[in-house]
Amino acid sequence: MIVQRLREIQNRYGFLPDNELRELAQSTGVPLYRIEEVSSFFPAFQLERSDPPEVLVRICRDMSCHHKGAAALLDPKAGLPALAQELSVKLKRPVRVEGVSCLGRCDRAPAAWTERRPMPEGIHAWVYAAKSPDQLTDIIRKLASGESPPAPDEDLEYLPHSNAKSWEIDVYRREGWPRDYRAVRKFTQFITDLPKRFTPPPRELSGKELDAYIRDFHPLLTELKASGLLGMGGAGAPAYQKWLDVWREPASEKYIVANGDESEPGTFKDRELMLRSPHLLVEGVILAGLMTGASAGYIFVRHEYPEQIHALRDEIHRAVQRGACGPDVFGTGRAFPVEVFESPGGYICGEQSALIEAMEDRRGQPRNRPPELTTNGLRDKPTVVNNVETLAWTPFIMLRGGAAYASGGWRLPGDGEQPAFSGRRLFSISGDVQRPGVFEVPVGLPLRELIESPDYCGGVKGRLKAIATSGPSGGLLPALLPIDPKLDEKKRADAVARIRERSATDAELMAWFLRTHLPLGAATLDLLAVPLDLNFFRNLHALLRFPVEPMLGAGLVVYAEGTDILDAAVNFSEFYRNESCGKCVPCRIGSQKLVQIGSDLLRRRDLDVGLEGPETDGLKADVREITKTLQLTSICGLGYVAPIPLATALAYFPEELAKKPS
């Protein structure tokens, strides 16, 4: 409740006045320190003490925007901050230009978030995207002089490059059906027809008995299992397992939370999904709720997506009117309300337990786990937290069956019974490609297809230099990844055998890849040949032992020849430093040390004082040590990935330590 109340105050004043905070503490009985903890943590809130200006311009400083010149825009001497300074003095109206973490408009870099106190009723901010420095200067001048601002770049009006017409995820449009929540109806019908009470399996059931129970009493959950749908948030845990765990938990209240806090630089697929197909997400939340016996659903959306929040609220309203959610879902007597929770901001809220903390009016700091959220989640109740896309796929799976989803994966070339990857998913791609945008592709599609096919990105602008395969968290991978040429037949066979212990299909796919793309003695791996599959990436690392673990996320950024890799890597590191919550020592201090090391390297390179050989070795050893420690001891995934960007730059682009690319 505090978070919402703070949001109201922020909307009213444009910042949080101290005396309002005191009043809030008094009226809610919450100690002042708790109010301070929350209000000072989230970027959506501006404290009176931070000296809020009348005109605030926040330029995205991360990844794609950095690549498209945000650093120059934010240069304190020659960039927009200098202009703000000048205007503040001249017009006697405080204007401030500052950097901000990724705004989710990576396909239209650079993005700018502008506010002028007081904002017109109902308008959150004016967002501008892909504007030139001159245009931005003009906008700032207009805002500062009190003129009405130029028309903002609304998400709704901008159509990114996409293959949206053929998206299978939107099962209604592809089938030509009205968006009538028929997947929910399918489940409620099943419940109504069920001769006995719909009860979770007894706690002692396991293995085959459990599978049989579910097959008989919860066949749609079996469909979810058959689909092999993985979480799209990054870790890639099977969605089925989470739902089953929560269904099995004995609790009177359970919750579904859709994680729409898409704040990873380079990732903007959920932005499109929530804006253009909100009904899929709402239906996914309702399905998860009904199928796990949950009592309420929340859609947690980052505050920088006001249009999406609006679309979702409209859709929820529509769903309630249709009877698909609310007090009585399709006459079953079961209540399942769905609500949008406007995130107070911050990348860390995408971490599921931090997200729950934020919903519980605390600082968005990840929890020590176990216990997992599936047992002790929101308000200490069992909770499913799923990515937006994960939930949005469920209507398709319920209506067309799990097998239909699974069979959407990429098939190996050839005919007959070739092994295949499983499922489809969305990728958002930005950077130096012809057609940046959001594409739905079969899982396992070779990266080359995605980048070069005219159906998708339509090729690189210039020559490919590096790809960030998971926003900043996977660092920068070169087009040709160095590998150990001494990988002999036996080692390969052993590794494949070990993969087989987990999944026979995975092993066959790996065997195929080795056969076709990695001849014995090969010293490099063609990055573009790698299939886009999370588990394939993991298995590949287990086999080839890259110097740094490669990651696959939903946001890819392509860098063409000429990119300053070291500069980009330091930029990525800064992102993690800026977004670290500060709870645990390894991440809080480690992320700062990485930035310190990286900035020092940049400074030395600019001064042409490159590193000597032994010094380079020492530096690399230190970064390795930091990487290992952060990965072993950080509470959450942010600390795990924070060192990767710098580590990849040192491992794959060592020549750039001495010389800036031309």
Added chain:
Amino acid sequence: MPDAPTTVDDTLALGREEESLFARDDNDILIRREKETRERFKDIVTVVIDGYPVEVPRAVPRTDALGNPLRDADGGLIPRTTTIHDAAAELVARGLWTDEEFQTRIPTLCHQRHITPVGVCRMCSVHISSMKRGKITPGRKLVPACQHRVESNMVVTTRIAATGYNPDAIATADMNAVERFAGEVNDSVRLLAEFLIADHARSDFGTAKRHDDELRAVGVALGVQKARERLRRDPEQPSRNLPTTEKARRFSLPLASAPIVDERIPNPKDAEEWNEWNAAVDANFPYSSRTVVVDHDKCILCDRCVRACSEVKPFKVIGHTGKGYSTRISFDLDNLMGESSCVQCGECMTSCPTGALSLRRRVQPRAWSDSPHQIPMNPNSTFRSDSGFLTADQISKVWLRYESPTRGPRVIFPFRTVPYAYLKWNEGAVRKWEIAPGERKTLCLEGEYGSTAFLLQGTGTFELFSRGATPKEQPGFFARLFGKTATPDSGIGSLIKIATGDELVLGEMACLTNRPRTATVVAVAEADNPRLVLSKDKEGWVSATIDKSARGPVVVYEVTRNMLDMVLRSAVARDDLQEMYTFRAIQTCVSGGRLFSPLNAEERDSATFFLLKEGAEFRRVEPGDGVVAEGDLASDLYLIRLGTVRVFRTTGGREQVLSLLTAGDFFGERALLSDTPGMRSASVAALDAVELVRVPGVVFRQLCDKFPKLREGLATLSRPSVVGVTHEPTPSILNEYVRQSLFQGQRLLVLDLKSCTRCDECTRACADSHDGNARLLREGLRFGDFLVATSCRSCHKPYCMEGCPVDAIHRRGNHLEVVIENHCIGCGLCERNCPYGSIHMVSRAEPNTAATAHPDGQPHLTAARRAVNCDLCNGGKPFCVEACPHEAAIRLSGPDLLDEVLERLQNQNG
């Protein structure tokens, strides 16, 4: 030897992500964090830590800062989850690890056992392998030992690994893997220590040592003294002590612009130093308050102060502000500490491991009349060594030779575990008395309220005198009217006991229970009193030997109550003191108990010895807890050492109080006297904190056989329902008497409503005599014809005194009144503690001169606040009583009031 389970090779990070490894138990069921249950106290699991197997229950009782177990409303222990850190502590408790070894294997910074673990510093990271589907599966990430719960068959590897490895345990784990895990733990923990040292190990401010530096100590234990060049903090990073924006600086510096002159600093040089020190603090550390210097650059964000402020103390002032690398601790809305609602209780400062919160000024305790003049406020100034007051360094080195009744001779360092910052703050709370050979010194007088205890170094004899149990004086009407106390006679009575110097402590009961001294103690140093020498053997074990060839003084350390509280936070000191306390509790119960009144002094000694030998047991009962229940099988006799219990029956779901019993009483004897054990005829429950001695029925019967006079005495014993009340109360009146807690009162202010005209003269008289602040409220509950006004009741059990951080509230001499000294820091704890609303926080007429002031000279709220309480007009005639024109206001004790009410009733009916 058990079959060795196979170990999964974790070197390959294979695909197909599952729930994080340790989220599921052996049956593949997700681990829930459920409310811990008391059943888990008995659910034992075995954990192997570095090869040392240790059995621990899944849950242990939650404790407070003093290590006392906490109880819920039903009186049951509150369980909390047992962690790996607890299991390791168990190894220390069993003597398998030393404390140093524990700290070396599992270093901690953010964890303290009495607060909720948060696992943020990660210094206690360990590697665990757990049983998963029949295999010992090693974890991929490290877990914080302070927070991670124990599981059966868990194998824990610390940074030291196999040293001292148990050969039986080797079979259960792959040694190479264990070495590798230990290496990972060691490398990680060392790097984290380096991070912290790089950013937060700053040089000290001021000339005196004012705190312990746990960060450096951990660094030393890990062999990390400084950070490598590459990791050092960028010198261009701005200090966190300077507010970032103009508005974040709540008011302009300097904070204390006016020079502070304090009448309590007689030496002008001291005053000058004090002013310089304050100016320096204000300039460099603007977030500071008048008690604490706040240095954000030293803060490692361990959250210990945050939890101390909200968990150990109830103030809820400290939190965090900002995010990520720029996070700081903050007070309220990131106010300056002195500007916040902080009450200056000092708990945060004593919990800080790095000195980010350190001492700005000393307390000047009033336990001795001369102390304020001896101890300067400036913690950097030294004080005269001939004053007897010890410095923090001296206090931490104090040692005592103690002859434990059960464990033989021991040397203990009672203050070693007290945080240095606390010692420094309370320099002046420990006073050393040296009694030269051939001399005597009276330490305390019977009947006086004392807020100090005496720790004995090991030699000398101590003569205890008592005037004996004086018969209860029945004050006449006039005496009641004016609330006179019976003046003690001038003699010190007869010698009742001679204690020796190796008994550790004397006078602790008066200090811990806020009761008057039960004896006059005279320390005697014989002419040939030997010298005590502290020595260390080769292995580093300390012992104290008596050097008979040399003369030495008898040494006694007098310590204040708040310091004794801190000493008791250490489990070791608690054990030793508890042992003596128990011993004496039984002693006083027997020597002063009504049960033993038929016996003569010699027989009582013999009975005491018999009870101690046969296993009489000391027991503490929390308010509300039941002791015996109606209908239970009777098995024990209870002697009350302290507190009040109510005896009641429950009929038709309603409780009917039969009688109240207090110190010196006993219960449970009736059902024991017959040969077959009978049923309890009534229940007994504690009304306040009660201390009992439990005598098993068998022992009691043996005692009766030994002393037939006891049995005879019991047969003829008549017991009033309430001691000191001659009339027999009806159950309803007694119920009301208990409900209003009137039994607590020694000086209730009551207004006879038959004659009171509500003229309010009493309130006015009180206000007139106390700076315009009335300390009574002419409101309250009615009892019979009387209104019990809201004014200090001079309770038997003064709840108000619990936890005062600076020992400002106490009783002195033989006066009943609860005194709040001028060095009260205005924390409001006593106001919260008083169940009857008798303590008020008022503005100081004269601002506390040590307070942080606004530039306009106005001192801030809390600095200007202090607690006040009825002072019974300093022992004279209370003005409220004196001023009443209708003789309606009187001061009465609880039993007297009850008697008065009963008498009026009888007259009405008769």
